[in-house]
Amino acid sequence: MKNKKNSIKEMLGSGNFMITLVSIFLGILVGAIVLKIAGYSPLESYGVMLKGIFGKPKYILYTIIYATPLIMTGLSVAFAFKTGLFNIGAEGQFIIGALVATLVGYFVKLPMGIHVVVVFVAAITAAGLWGGIAGYLKAKFGVHEVIATIMLNWIALYLNNYVIMLEGFKRPNSEASYKIWDTATIGILEKWKYTAHGRVWLKVHPILQSIFKTPVNLGIICAIILAFVVWFILNRTTLGYELRSVGSNKYAAEYGGINVKKSMIVSMSIAGALAGAAGALQVMGVSKQVSILAAMEGYGFDGIAVALIGSNGAFGCVFSGLLFGALKYGGPKIQSAMGAPSEVVSIVMGTIVFFIAMPKFIRLLVSLVKRKEVK
């Protein structure tokens, strides 16, 4: 308890928290200016957005559903960052996780409960290996992980499209794979809510009815557990200590007897597994299938921003992931409610994210204000 209080104080004291708040604010402000220039009332637009996020229980649920994969890709990037690596490959690891989860979820038949675990473990193992490739290349041949992971993203994308097109996996007359079996899903009461009994019962309980209209699933709980696991590994284990010291100064770490090469591979593998978990949970909880991708869907790239906003902390990622999920879900609602073209909405969203992601600039602003006051 005491520890927690201290850490909150630290967070506020170090200015990080405040700076994040200010940058979110600036982003919203500039977004408002953009809206004004485009001829839409900023207040009304943001009102629509807030109502679209908090207006009904199911909106909040949707926000959480949108946030779940972002929290985990954010954790993936943050974990690698803490150990001195820049994981741009969360996108590809996400794709691999989703693909393997769908493959195992469709081709393997197991009883309820076990199936979910098998799917999850298979997906994070595959994605972990995928992430490990970049770590191995860096450790063995000095290939910079940024280059390696970017390239691996594309390989993952096209591998995904190739596998989906294979006979026996592609659902006819669609651009997607077959759906995974019900035993592999993590939706809450998914079957029951469409039965006659379920419908009648839900009609009497409007709040629950609203909630169950969304694909509610256990993903968010998993994400929070994973955030805790990341925090625990980094701060309470020898492995975490080693990884962090490599991140702070790898020469000192090597001098101290830490196997730097091994820790690079381990770190990238764990980061990959985290992003893969995001993909797996997305498939098991929401999409139930993988589709042919025309371009990257952006879960991994958004994860970079989530990690930055969360200042690479495990729990910071949970909050910034929720913020991002809210923006992604609530933002586009301006479009249908105000009649604003989607381009304007994208510009506003982009501006907000842009400001949120540049705390350096905000820090400068804050220090300028401080300096003036000192004079």
Added chain:
Amino acid sequence: MFKKRISLALVLLLCVGLLAGCGQKAPEEAEQPSENQVPAEEQLKIAMTTDVGGVNDQSFNQSAWEGLQRAEKELGIVANYKESKQDADYGPNMETLLDDENNLIWGIGFKMGDLVKEEAEKNPDQKYAIIDYAYDETPENLVGVVFKAEQPSFLVGYIAAKMTKTGKVGFVGGVTGNVIDGFEYGYKAGVKAANNGTEVLTQYADSFTDSAKGKAIANQMYKDGADIVFHAAGGVGDGVIEAAKEQNKFAIGVDRDQNALAPENVITSAMKRVDNAVFNMAKDLKEGKFPGGTTVVYGLKEGGVDIAPTSDKHVPADILKEVEDLKQQIINEKIVVPYNEETFNEFK
């Protein structure tokens, strides 16, 4: 120190407040004329969810939106759209439009096929419609709209076979399936109907969006001797048309009149009048004739498909006259255009 930060934040808050204050006047002014414009007490609200192509996709999403906009102008409905960025957006977008209390919700494109049916079953009081999807069992509050794509494809196939100088024409498909089969075999039948031994090169891009791949395929086809390439592949087709432009060859567009993309190279387009379908549905809804529980089929007869009006720029008048003749024969059902491999093999 903490105080100063808070004061900074408060100043920012003030700025937002000021800005928002300015903002409120504008909509009031804007609202008044629109209220005067539409005296009807009960305005119909119709909205659509685009697929991942987005509302400016030069293809069926855009066409559907144009239809809704026309309905807004001519029928006085309120039109709206929600763009999808990822497959995962379809569900939430449908939910949002449901909460906006629309009278009718469109799903544009077969990708939403299963989902729209699910939504229709979940919300029996809400009317839904979908483009390019036919169900075995359609719920009472849902309408599937499909197009006889083989008919305009037949006509452009005929034009291609008549106009080719090399005796080879190409077909670039998106992803195999019922919808694209109609294009492919209609086109091949049209080429066959011209009866001059023209060969058809066929290739699928396994994508509806990868324009680079479309360009590569078209380039290869032009290299292999084809001089006219027809595409039925959404965004992939942008690459096909680009290749035609660069190599100074001919291409045939799809869904909309795509002549504007390359006025010198797109000789005609196999149009699916998604806009007409969307418009007609709005009209039916207004007149209380919503065809729930059925599948509406649009062919040449219903004005739901056609070749592009700009065809006369490149296609000689005598060929167009023959095409007009063929069109009548299709409408009179003297010619039944094949729509898949099986019917194609039986054709003539």
